[in-house]
Amino acid sequence: MLRTFGATRTLGAGDFERVMQLCAQDPMTNVFVAARVQEGGLGFGGSLLGVEEDHLLTSMCWISANVVPVSCDDEALDVFASRLRRHRRRVSSIFGESEQVLGLWERLYRHWGEPRSLRPDQPMMACTTLPATQGRLIDPRVRQARIDEVDLVLPASAAMFTEEIGYPPYVGSDRDYRNLVSSLIRAGHTYVVIEDGRVVFKADVGSMAGGVAQIQGVWVAPDARGQGLAAPAMNGVVQHVMEVFAPVVTLYVNGYNEPALRAYDRAGFAQVGQFATVIL
Template structure:
């Protein structure tokens, strides 16, 4: 007998293990949600909607400041959209597997209004091998940022965010943003190259779960672009992350960003999926 969905329900602490199991079906694509769950513990399952097939959790959708669907077919997307139609003000983006994100956005667009940007083609890349010496030079200056460098890292982080998203990461007080940047540095998840008191390259491990480290915030200071800094620095980041944090490194990038794609491929990354992002 066929089992059908009965609509999306709010998940809770009792669904924590099942949610992590669903993330583990594709740990590379689902590292963001898995990391949030691991960081927050069972109570964070309350940020999820889920659909069941009568026996098990079949799909879910993270619904905090970001919306991230996982394992969702058309029926699940219909169910999630029904629950999300009135939550527009809480959300800054929808991202994840391209087919699921774009399918969900088609269902929400007339309720949520225009997006700032829709990025439908973002190759998801991964590497699980330290770059070989023969693959090219690695920048020996790449290191973990120190907590006493927060005032140098903050401008780099904010500049990267504004360039990528199209608006600044905070208006008025920088307290919450500063707290986020500080937490990444404290965890040893921010890698930098500096010249004097200036950060000229930066990359963060933004999510970490199930042996997967997802990079975000990769940035080169404008006056250093086009000088061959990015590729050796990324090779060094990949080496240090694989050696000390996780055996697999992932990231996703806009398909039109050909310089970034060349850099990542030269650092050993290969495409393993396709993401999409709707910026609201």
């Protein structure tokens, strides 16, 4: 099958194994899509488009509130861009491996207009060693949040989102956002340090698949910054995640965020790739 616009189709439950095999070619980069598929994404709403060549699945694009290209060359990006042009109002961000994201955005910006933010330099970092075995300092206060602590976690989550994205995660009712925060806590995917009845550090496991856990939503309370809290707290998160969930822990961070980069370096993370994000 030639790589033309006609080569793209919506993937479904019958494509599960092929989708996971393609994600497994680069499990650290593709953990978001792999996790969504494992959670049932192929069974709902036609969220994943695929490009085939000679009956082999060669490229994919996750399309929901987030757009994430997977293993896309220029021809595949052409195909997906042609399908995406009419989806602008449904999309809040494009993210993933930088060359693919920037290539896709180059094909879309004339149709979608100026983004809220374009972040082309986001080091993707990974940690593969247990902090305890490397003598890295671990904050003993780090633990999984409890479901009865939603009211403590919610303000920290909302503050992190607002700082990172530039606008609040909800206006008016917090019901939907509260449900999202609660679901992470129930899964044991939210880690906190609590002092004097408030969250001073928070991090979430946002995606997990193929032996990789991706950390997101890392936040330190403003009045606790610059005090050496972040690295030991991250060590505590990594130690538990590796022991319980996955042997590889990843995250990506804005290249201009030097304090975060220093903290992650002290927590044993090293750059293994390059991400980019377009916030719409």
